[in-house]
Amino acid sequence: MASVSIAYLQSVLHYLHDLGIEPPAHNANMALSNSDSAHEVTMEHYVDLLNCGALLSEQSLFGFELGKRIQAKDYGVLGYLVESCENLEQAIEALIRFDSLVADIGETEVSHLDQQIQLDWHVKSDDCKQMVLRNTTAWVATVRKILGEHYQPDEITFTFNLSHNERLTLSNWFNCNVTTNAIKNSIVFSKALLSIPFTSENKAMFQALIQVSEKELQARQPNENIKEQVILLLKAKSSLKHCDQNRIAAALFMSPRTLQRKLKHQNTNFIELLTDERKSRVDFLLTQHTIAETAYELGFHEQSSFTHAFKKWFSTTPLRYQKLLLKK
Template sequence: MTINSRIKMPLGFWDGLRQLGIATQDVVRKARLPLTIITEPVVTTAQYFAIWQAYSNLMDDASKGIIKLATAFETAHYPPSVLTAYHARDYRDALNRMARYKQLCPPEKLLITEEGEDCTIELEWSYTNQPGPPILVGITLAFLLELGRRGTGQPLTANFVEFSHPMGDVKTLEDYFGCPVRIGSNCNRLTLHRRDLDCPFVSYNAELLEILIPVLDQSLGEQQHCRSITEMVKWIIKHSLAGGRPDIQTIAREIGMSNRTLQRRLSEEGTSFKSLLTQTRHDQAREYLRDSSLDIKEVAFLIGYEDQNSFYRAFHLWEGDTPSNWRIEHVGTSPIN
């Protein structure tokens, strides 16, 4: 099983929010994350879900939030994985490419089935036991229809849409999808007219696909190799420190394991969670101290210490010196306290 808790933020996501008149700082604060997350190209699953939930909480109605953001993305801001779909030969080709390359940006997983006059696309979650925020589900399914409309240049409609959770004003969603919308279903599913899948894309670009597809296929192959648990745990700890001191329960939940299984896997790789937490904090402390624009209190916070004195004691154990003196020796600047 490939373990992946690294989520690429959609290219243009923050620009899309600005186009809607939403301050990105408001979303981040609502998500209770550090403002530096805005410049992070990759986040953890928990952070990804928190950002989407914060966006939902800032909207007056979830249905409006779904439609606004699904239609706000300019094609120029599409990431390569979506560009291969937008420039596909037809709608069927586009949907299959979306499902294939969605693996590069979990946690959403698309299951496509063609039967009779219908094509159903069901959304599931991969690499996490926690379902994503309802608004993320809504935007994902809405964008799949938006992709068909933009690619074909036709006002396509869905046949039926099902959501497992409330999505705000159902009438607003039905007007957008052009079909009945059911709330409280046992799945999240978009049902399209199968005949629409044969519609050619006016945006078809064979030359661009010849460039993008080999690169994406190579990335997909590399990702499907199992990563070491140690590497994954360190990465999640690093990106969770500013929110407090992450515990093994949080990390295990992130990568879809029980605490006991995670402890055993780390032991097999010759380490422990406590050791990785200490090592990551130490590494990050050194990195942040090299940035002379950060004062010591900020560094302490960024690596999960609630007070400066605790950080001083820990750093002295690691380096045998104070953070201020270490900074002077290695950066050559006066201490900033």
């Protein structure tokens, strides 16, 4: 059943308390009594409490106001883990790996545009306005806290409708265009942000938190799908240069040998998954770059190696393939 950390519920109650509002006892008690454990609350009751908060506070952007107040403790161990990452790329890898520990209410998908990264959030609830507003705002607020107030996304999209005033409020805070009634809930930002060092870098803390998170994840998901995790991480890479089994294993917080063994159990291997990701990027790269640049972006050390692999994939040369693409 879809659920969130009880810390999510508590952050709502604390915000309402600061506003001088006490929600009807049955709303909070219902959420707590229907929790799957002492640490989780069902998504249904979390959404109900968010909607109740919006009604009682008369804030149509209640989730947005709540997200601006985000603190690391609201994400539990994952919050402190993200803050101890070296950069945004590593933070996204950690979120993909461990997000289910704090909120199993949606799935994150990473897409690569030309000079941008797009994070799409597919939620598990049709009644998602306040929940999406909170998560989107909290994500941006957290990155700003780490990278500095100068950080801003390039575009925010929401699947639901917003009034003109609501859009204006959000556009002013996010400092970018906000689109409503979109196909996806998305955050689009520059690839350049991925490698900016976090000012709160703490490698010792990072390693300690990784161990805690990994143990908890293993306890919850004894049969985790490592193949899916590798695919997600490969897609999250802005470029495949210097992307090898050792790097992906490190991102999954395990040894290369362990990664190799787990993938073998799922009837695949790292080279197969890397090849699939390389092939999925070929069309876009060849319409935007030279063959040599495409080879480099796909992680080939020499253009000749890329050409050899390309012929095996598509039974033609990169040059002929590129000419056909550019004619379309």
